[in-house]
Amino acid sequence: xxxxxxxxxxxxxxxxxxxxxxxxxxxxxxxxxxxxxxxxxxxxxxxxxxxxxxxxxxxxxxxxxxxxxxxxxxxxxxxxxxxxxxxxxxxxxxxxxxxxxxxxxxxxxxxxxxxxxxxxxxxxxxxxxxxxxxxxxxxxxxxxxxxxxxxxxxxxxxxxxxxxxxxxxxxxxxxxxxxxxxxxxxxxxxxxxxxxxxxxxxxxxxxxxxxxxxxxxxxxxxxxxxxxxxxxxxxxxxxxxxxxxxxxxxxxxxxxxxxxxxxxxxxxxxxxxxxxxxx
Numbered sequence: 581x582x583x584x585x586x587x588x589x590x591x592x593x594x595x596x597x598x599x600x601x602x603x604x605x606x607x608x609x610x611x612x613x614x615x616x617x618x619x620x621x622x623x624x625x626x627x628x629x630x631x632x633x634x635x636x637x638x639x640x641x642x643x644x645x646x647x648x649x650x651x652x653x654x655x656x657x658x659x660x661x662x663x664x665x666x667x668x669x670x671x672x673x674x675x676x677x678x679x680x681x682x683x684x685x686x687x688x689x690x691x692x693x694x695x696x697x698x699x700x701x702x703x704x705x706x707x708x709x710x711x712x713x714x715x716x717x718x719x720x721x722x723x724x725x726x727x728x729x730x731x732x733x734x735x736x737x738x739x740x741x742x743x744x745x746x747x748x749x750x751x752x753x754x755x756x757x758x759x760x761x762x763x764x765x766x767x768x769x770x771x772x773x774x775x776x777x778x779x780x781x782x783x784x785x786x787x788x789x790x791x792x793x794x795x796x797x798x799x800x801x802x803x804x805x806x807x808x809x810x811x812x813x814x815x816x817x818x819x820x821x822x823x824x825x826x827x828x829x830x831x832x833x834x835x836x837x838x839x840x841x842x843x844x845x846x847x848x849x850x851x852x853x854x855x856x857x858x859x
Contacts, residue, residue, distance in 0.1 A: 584608045585815065586653045588646070588697065590636060590689075591663035591712075593620040595762055600662070600808045604815060605629050612649050615663070636663050636689025637681070646696045658708045658815055659697045661690040666716075666727040666768040668792070669775035670785065679726045686730035691737060698750070707750040710814050711738045712807075715758050715830050719837035722849040723772055723781075723788050742822065753814045754823045757807050758830025765796030784853030791852045802827035 587604055591597040593615035601613040605627040613621050614634035621631035630652075634645040649656055667674065667682045694709055701707030716724065717731035735754065742752035769792035776785025795801070810824040825831060837845060 584610060585657035585708075586610045586612075586649065586655055587658040587660060587815065588612050588614060588632075588649055588656055588693075589660040589662055590614045590634065590693065592624070592631075593617045596760075596804045596807045597662045598624070599804065600660070600811050601629050602627050603808055603812050607812065607816065609658075609815070610653060612645070614645055636693065637684045639692070642689070642693055642696060646693070650700055655704055656697045656700055657706070658710065659693060660710045660712075660811060660815075661693060662712045662811075663689065664712060664730075666724070666764050666771075668721075668723050668727060668768040668772035668789075669725075670723055670779070670781040671725045673775040673779050673781060674726055675775075682726045683730050683733070686727075687733040687737065690734065694741065698745075701750050702748045705749040707745075707748075708753065708815065708820070709738075709741065709745075709750065710753045710755060710811060712755045712757075712811075713738065715756055715825070715833045717756065718834045719845075720849070722852050723776075723785060724768075727768065751820055752822070753820050755807065755810055755814065756823055756825040756830060757802075757810075758825070758827035758833060759795070759801045760804055760807060760827045761796065761799075761801035762804055763796075765792045769793045769796075784850075787856070788853040791856065794856075800828065 587609050589601050589611060592601045592613035601611050601624055605611045611629045612632050613624050613629050614632040615621060616635045618631050618633040624631055632645045635641045664686045667678055690711060711734055713734040714731045716728050717735040720728045738752050738754045745752060769789040772785055773789040776782050806826045810826045814820045814824060
């Protein structure tokens with residue numbers, strides 16, 4: 581894309597979303613950065629970015645955010661669904677309210693924002709929707725049940741949406757990060773340890789949580805910049821890929837999940853709950 585685009589980016593109050601908002605603004609795009617904690621995004625104004633208070637579990641805030649952009653700019657060219665988090669825990673232990681919230685943030689909020697921006701995109705017969713998924717939508721880790729459910733859903737939703745929107749000139753792109761050095765693994769480990777304590781899953785849950793923490797504290801993971809670059813490429817390419825699989829182990833995880841017999845994959849994943857794998 582050569583001309584500046586009007587972009588709505590969710591999950592922009594920290595980390596990859598925050599850095600991506602800056603990168604896109606520096607490339608000349610008009611960026612609206614959305615998140616619940618608008619105060620964290622105030623520094624983005626110096627880059628010409630407009631912060632929006634938006635909670636992807638709150639219908640009113642999503643409607644107001646989209647309408648604000650349409651009123652100010654007259655269009656939305658790109659929606660980047662970047663908001664999301666990971667909740668790990670044995671399915672038996674995770675409270676259903678927490679399970680519902682995992683799906684509400686990672687898939688239903690994403691889907692609703694797509695619905696809200698699509699009428700204007702169809703009217704202009706152009707647009708681009710970029711959904712942040714994960715290799716977690718292609719394979720399953722021990723105790724990652726509800727998180728993986730949400731990411732498998734993002735994959736299926738995006739594939740369906742891409743087919744539906746092709747006749748209207750709207751692209752749908754999926755970002756599939758692998759092992760990226762962020763706080764995601766620490767947060768997931770904390771949830772796992774909390775929900776496992778005092779249950780039949782306590783011992784293996786604690787070991788898995790320790791392995792997650794150590795893995796995400798290790799220097800071997802990919803720099804978050806690879807995700808930022810992939811999102812920017814998806815925004816700017818004339819003919820973007822349908823998927824950008826990026827980061828350490830992303831290709832290997834998907835390949836071996838496809839290649840290995842199911843019981844062998846399961847056994848390998850359970851090892852993370854039996855022995856210390858990272859130092």
